[in-house]
Amino acid sequence: MARILIAQADGSEAELHVPAEDQIQFDEVGGDHSQPEGHVIEGTEAHGGGHTDVFPPFDASTFPSQILWLAISFAALYFIMSRIALPRIGEILEVRRDRIEGDLAEADRLRQKTDQAIASYEEALSDARSKAHEIAEKTRSEIKADLDAKRAKVEADLSKKMSAAEARIAETKTEALGHVDAIAAETAQALVGQLVGKVPVKAARDAVAKVTKE
Amino acid sequence: MANDPIHQFVIQDIFTFGTIGGDGHEGSGISLAFTNSALFMVLTTGIVAAYLILSTRGRGLVPTRWQLTSELMYEFVANMVRSSAGTEGMRFFPFVFSIFIFIFVGNMLGMIPYFFTITSHIIVTFAMAMTVMTVVVAYGFIRNGPKFLKLFVPAGVPSYLLILVTPIEIISFLSRPISLSVRLFGNMLAGHITLKVFTGFVVTMGSLGFLGILGAALPLLMGVALTALEFMVAAVQAYVFAVLTSMYLNDAIHPSH
Incomplete structure (x- = not known):
């Protein structure tokens, strides 16, 4: 069959x-x-x-119908895709991309701002630090100068007093030495007076002077 | 009937519009009808349009899952067109997208049992291929004028070789719509026949008693594997058709190689 x-x-x-x-x-x-x-x-x-x-x-007899309906359905699909669906999806994607880019730019701007703030803070800090250092240095040098001046004054005072004292000692010394002759003459007169009898003061003095000169 | 692997491709009229021309005899003239093929074409368009429009209804900045799938498809085809045809090729993006999505959804619908596969008919794939070639040739001449013919004269080839190369280029250009349509048609047709034959074995052998049921396990496994393969083929063929379309459009935009 x-x-x-x-x-x-x-x-x-x-x-x-x-x-x-x-x-x-x-x-x-x-x-x-x-x-x-x-x-x-x-x-x-x-x-x-x-x-x-x-x-x-x-089967060629089905071709016209198939081409007809392919044309109708594909044309409709193309129309819907190109006019409605694809522009809509494209718009969604574009809006999202813009949004993301905008957010990124904003984040970048804020980051730069933060960096700037940090930099200015650092600057202020180092400024303050150097200022403080300067002040400390100045104060220290001032105190040192003051001290030096006072010390110099005191020292000068002391040396003046010392030289005055030395002068007085020397004066006292010469004075004392001057008295020594008179005492020696008196002693000599007294001694001689006891031993020999009365001797004029002038002779005693001459004798002492004669001895001290030797 | 159930085991006939060809039956799934039969075009059945759902309602007819009568014939144009002809002499009134049966089979003469052009008969137009709304067939099962037409039903699935319309269904494909309807599903695609409804899916893309409804899923993007919210226009969400943060997409829902439905919206994400639409966006992924959009970007997939957009990247394909941009990489094959450049930024200027993006004017054909709706066209390539329509072709891709129409074939893709048509193929996928065909994978559902008892559904008709529109791309398993050579006239459908050939009509689509001819649409592509018409767009390529028309835009090529509109944009480049006679310079479009440079497509057949590759730059940098010595003149004595051009005698040989130009006919080859012309033949390869003319064979494009044929290869484009036969590739899709052949893949879908052969895949569905193979699937039907193997799953038909399962039914036939299963009715032969206990040993038959044991023996049916092998074609059943083949059927499962082939189903997975066919899903892949359905997606890959839609992709191949769309990629080749973008590459041919690239020829129309930049005819000198």
Whole structure:
């Protein structure tokens, strides 16, 4: 039966050859030989609508309808995509990109501001530090100068007093030394007076002077 | 019937509009009908439009999961177009996106049992390929004028070789719509037939008793593996079609290689 069908198919429609063979081959594998006949007839009926019994994708009678509906549905799809769907998605993506870029720029601006604030703070700090150092240095030198001046004054005072004292000592000393002659003369007069008798003061003095000169 | 791997590709009229031209005999003239194929084309457009519009309804700065998938698809195709056809190619972004999403969703719908696969018909893929080529040729001539023909005369090739190279370039250009359409059509057709054959084995062998059920395990596993493979093929073929479209558009924008 299958063979007859193939022969018929070959006779009527060259294009049928390959698919029909496939069909038979498959049905043989399926193990049911009575199937092809009913099958093909059923298929023919199912195709209906004037479509011939060829391999469906090569059935030229269906082409106009398919092209017509492809054109309609694809044109509609293209219209909806290009006018509504894609601009909308593109807009969403653009808004998001702008937003992210804006946020990043804002963050960058704030970061720069922070950096600036930190830099000015550091500057103020180092400024204050150097100022403090300066003040401390100044104070220290002032105190030192003051101390030096006072010390110099005190020292000068002391040396003056010391030299005055030295002068007085020297004066006292010379004075004392001057008295020594008179005392020696008196002592000598007294001694001589006791031993020899009365001696004029002048002689005693001369004698002492004579001794001290030697 | 259940095991016929070709049956899934049969076009069935849902309602007809009658015929244009012809002599009144059966099969003459152009008959127009709303078929199962048309239903799934319209369904594809409807699903894509509804999904993209509804998922982006909130226009959220922080996207919802639905919105994120739409955005990912947008960026995926946008990057593809930008990398193949440059910034100028972005004017064709809606076109490439429509092609990609139409094929992708059409292929995926075809993976659902009892659903029709629109891309398993050569006329559909060929019509899409011809649309691409028409856009390429039309824009190529509008933008570059006669310089578009430089596409067939590669720069830097010695003149004596041009005699050989130019016909090759012309033939390769003319074969583009064929390779573009046959690649998609062939992949979808062959994949669905193979899937149907293997899963058909499961049913046939399962009805043969205990040993048959044991034997059916192997084609069942194959069916599971093939289903995964077919999902991948469905996505990859949509991607390939869209990438090639962007590359052909790049030729229209920059005809000299």
